[in-house]
Amino acid sequence: MAEKLNIDQIRADFPVLHQQVNKAPLVYFDNAATTQKPKAVMDALTAYYEQDNANIHRGIHTLAERATTSYELTRKKLAAFLNSPSTDQIIFTSGTTAGINLVAQTFGRANVGKGDQIIVSNLEHHSNIVPWQMIAEEKGAEIKVIPVSDEGVLDIEALKGLLNPKVKLVAVNHVSNAIGTINPIAEIISLAHAVGAKVLIDGAQSVAHLAVDVQALDLDFFVFSAHKLFGPTGVGVLYGKRVLLEAMPPYQGGGEMIKEVSFSGTTYNELPYKFEAGTPNIADVIAFGAALDYVQAIPAEALAAQEEALLAYATEKLQSIPGLKIVGTAPEKIAVISFVVDGVHPQDIGVLLDKFGIAIRTGHHCAQPLMQRYDLVGTCRASFSFYNTFEEIDRFVLCLEKTLQMLQ
Template identity: 95%
Template sequence: MTETLNIDQIRADFPVLHQQVNKAPLIYFDNAATTQKPKAVIDALSAYYEQDNANIHRGIHTLAERATTAYELTRKKLAAFLNAPSTDQIIFTSGTTAGINLVAQTFGRANVGKGDQIIVSNLEHHSNIVPWQMIAEEKGAEIKVIPVSDAGVLDIEAYKALLNPKVKLVAVNHVSNAIGTINPIVEIISLAHEVGAKVLIDGAQSVAHLAVDVQALDMDFFVFSAHKLFGPTGVGVLYGKRDLLESMPPYQGGGEMIKEVSFSGTTYNELPYKFEAGTPNIADVIAFGAALDYVHAIPSEALAAQEEALLAYATQKLQVIPGLRIVGTAPEKIAVISFVIDGVHPQDIGVLLDKFGIAIRTGHHCAQPLMQRYELVGTCRASFAFYNTFEEIDRFVLCLEKTLQMLG
């Protein structure tokens, strides 16, 4: 029997949820954009600045050593979280976008040449499209796109047809940020490897909802952001296979990424530090460690069951609203619902729902090619986390109906 969550107890851990917005209790349904932070993360951030504020790795005094220990402990926690073979393969970045650009500017620049191909999908966030377009333009390579069905499912047969020895990299998301589709990355990775291509998986939307084992999935590269996993903004993670990371040149020059510097030449540091130039985001990395501890303490089966129940309940409640159409009906989804309503602009809905204290996301969700595929200017997106409730969904639907009446 799956353990159930004590939602009241969990919600007590998140200070931001207990406030009034526009004289109404806040309902936060914008978790795909960023998740809220438990008190443990906020406390860890404050504690660093109050007690341990110092630069890391090079100092020998007590504060520097304490800060270094806490910073590197987060790296160890991440290696365990992802089942990475080594902490050396965990690179800290400023976010998912920075991780993708790091791979594009190092692996991509070194391995993609004239006439080569890079495959992306029609479900991608702009950050997993534009860096590859830049490399393709610079190198004379070509971008190929995996099409998506009306339901929001990638066409795997079309993907198979795109694969050939010219493909150097496949870059796809684990989960669509815009419509919630969970992609079949096991098959995507395996098929790419058959033709010698490497694979980058954008895990920004998956890490808070799905278990990720980088070894079992045979991932070449995996990137995500802390703030999607109840941690601070400004921190990201890049995992890569050791041989790939060792073959890639440094992305930026500066302190920490070097062994020795002279005017006659410079030698670079070992992994992971050769990709971490300059003073890092120390406080937020340490606080991210607290977020990992917090998530680890919640039974994963119960977390998944809560989010699946929220998705099913919200889907059922929304489908009865006249003129409402859910965009993205893949059989495998995370707790994200994108929808449009006949004759109503998504932004108008979002603005009026905010008057009721309800936070959703509207627009193209940095996925304009996908919106073009569906001939939409954008959608309304409600995205749930385990701290959301069925009562919030009831009020959301009621306020949405009131909003539609106001819009006439």
Template identity: 65%
Template sequence: MQVVSHEILDTEAIRRDFPVLHQKVSGRDLVYFDNAATTQKPKAVIDALTGYYEGYNANIHRGIHHLAEKATGAFEATRIAIQRFLNAAHVEEIIFTYGTTDGINLVAQTYGRKFLGEGDEIIISTMEHHSNIVPWQMLCEERGCVLKVIPVDDNGDLILEEYEKLLTDRTRFVSVVYVSNALGTINPVKTIIDKAHAVGAKVLIDGAQATSHLDIDVQALDPDFFVFSAHKLYGPTGMGALYGKREVLEAMPPWRGGGEMIKEVTFEKTTYNDLPYKFEAGTPNIADVIATQYALEYVDTLGKKNIAAHENQLLAYATDALSSIDGLRLVGTAKEKISVVSFVMDGIHHQDIGVILDQQGIAVRTGHHCTQPLMRRFGIAGTTRASFAVYNTTEEIDRLVQGLHRVKKMML
């Protein structure tokens, strides 16, 4: 891996760090444009996983032998790495989860159940992933809360004037996505957070799509909660983190019961552990937690600004190239976007597009992208989505364009 001068990334060197990219699909070199679903993993992350299982596999925190102490040290080093990555004030504000979905459910089931009741209002947005809709619907059904939704304009931007109208003295919680997985829109979350705090509401930010593209500073943004998944950040699946302000986390009850989250158990009463362990019951996903540190180090070595500059070039190139195809319409044209392009083609179903592209070795995502309400807002069943990462190239985008011309010839 090498970063050359002038903040220009050596893409070919970077690609050598990702073993999965060097294969053929249907006899063609793989083009992987499904990064918003999951990014590929650099060799350093893969080696960290195998290194744990081959070299020091042991349960953590409860052992005093050498392997247990080594595993515990590596496990907790990732917590410190995430604290620095998010610029959290305290390491105990970082709770390990199984991903973004798990983190949102943790907040809904703990903070929500304790502090939200009948008539309290929860605000989400039209562009939310199902993972940031369904947990709040479930809470509303159980607790009698009211769910309100920020609308989206034709470009795929949140309508902030309508958000301001939704805020009332009964608003207790706001939960919004930082970056849309379906459109690529970057939302003005600082403004959203500040306006929510002005009426006394707590705020959760879904950072699943943001962390690999944008600098994150939770002290500057000031959310009460921030969640993300490692597997969208060049890390392993089954691993994520919840950031929460310490005083808010301390006021919340635990969610899951069992080992590690306790101080003392009797048949009469259990006393719960301190942060962060109060929310980490049972044997965790040790190997994937450890490997996540290497993913963060990889991103830090490349530099977020360098990554963003590279991906913005890809986005601009792809937007121009795709716009030149007759009958293709981009869905989501906000001015502030990450490297995601969603589109529909006249007379061709998105699933057919995905199948024909796959036959040419090009991996894209098709469907509603777990954002069915957003798709309904645009009057479509789904889109074809190409999402770019640090290892992608303009030459690969040229292959996508060629592939779409082939789709048209075959289907029309």
């Protein structure tokens, strides 16, 4: 039996949770869009700006030294978090989308040619589709799609059929943002590697819930955003295998990413700086370090147990509502419930729940191909984090019932 979390104590660390919205206590069930931030993150931001603010890497004065050390400390923490073999394989970006575009525009541009193929899945967020469509169009390559079952499970047999030596890259998410399915990435990676394809895993939705060991998984590229892992917005992480990152051409040109510049030619900096042109988001990277410390201090088993219990409880309660259908019932899923109700537009549900102080997400979740697959205009999505409570689920279900009475 895993140790139980002290939820009251944890909630005290998240100032935003303690407020009234539309004269009702806030229930925040939009954690898949962005997680809330513990006070330690805000404190780190303030402390940085009040005490250490300086530009990093080039200054020789004390503040620059302090800022650089703190910034690089987050990189070290991330290397440990992902079990990366080295810190210089951790590249800071502005978010998951930026990381995917970086790989598409560098690895993709260098390695995808005419007649080649890129495989994505039917579960992807637009940000893991469009960058590949852009590079495929530019290069005359083809996009192939792993189909998804009615339950929301990827068809791995179909993937086996799609894989061939023309496939240069497989890009799939670790966890579906729209319906919460956990994809079998270890299997996908080994199948892709068997035909020589590289794999990019979009970890935006997984890092707050599942441990990722980039070496054990033999990952080529892994991308995610800090703001979905209790950190600030505007920071993302790209992990890449050294041999791939070293072979990739630089992405954006500018300061920091160079070794020497002259008008006869420029040489580029080493990893990771080759991919970090310009002054980075120093303050938020440092504050992200505080978020990593915070979440890693919570026993992982207890955290997972709390989220699993919330998912099971909410699933059971929602299933008892007449006309409600849960979209995405994969056996392996994180604490996300997407649902639709007969004869009711998801947007109407979201608008009225907000009047009750309840924040959920409605719409297509930037996964229109998945909505098309299920013939839906959108869904309502409640996504939980370990700081959510069973009482909040009770209120959510009660208010949802009231909402449906108003709408039906």
